[in-house]
Amino acid sequence: MACEHPRVLHVGGKTSDMCNITWPDDTESDGYVPSGLGIGGGDYLNLSICIDCKVVLGLASPEDIAKVMEAEAAEEAERQARMAEQRAQRAQKGW
Numbered sequence: 001m002a003c004e005h006p007r008v009l010h011v012g013g014k015t016s017d018m019c020n021i022t023w024p025d026d027t028e029s030d031g032y033v034p035s036g037l038g039i040g041g042g043d044y045l046n047l048s049i050c051i052d053c054k055v056v057l058g059l060a061s062p063e064d065i066a067k068v069m070e071a072e073a074a075e076e077a078e079r080q081a082r083m084a085e086q087r088a089q090r091a092q093k094g095w
């Protein structure tokens, strides 16, 4: 069944840093819209959906989505490590 997507629903939202993503492995990310997924990026969530075949047009490949997921997880781990380090320094200084 060939579909050239003549009927597309566009959905846009300015989520800024309040975008929540649940990844295929059930982990979550909170923050700006990750780029590289094909769903927008930064402040904006942008979806183009073919209403006939119910496909998100431009959605990244599973491999690319996995890469973004790993990058987000690494960034989150780094953030947690930084916060732990700051807490340790504060404790040392007796704050």
Ligand SMILES: [Zn+2]
Pocket (backbone or CB within 6 Å): 003, 004, 005, 006, 050, 051, 052, 053, 054, 055
């Ligand atoms: Zn279509």
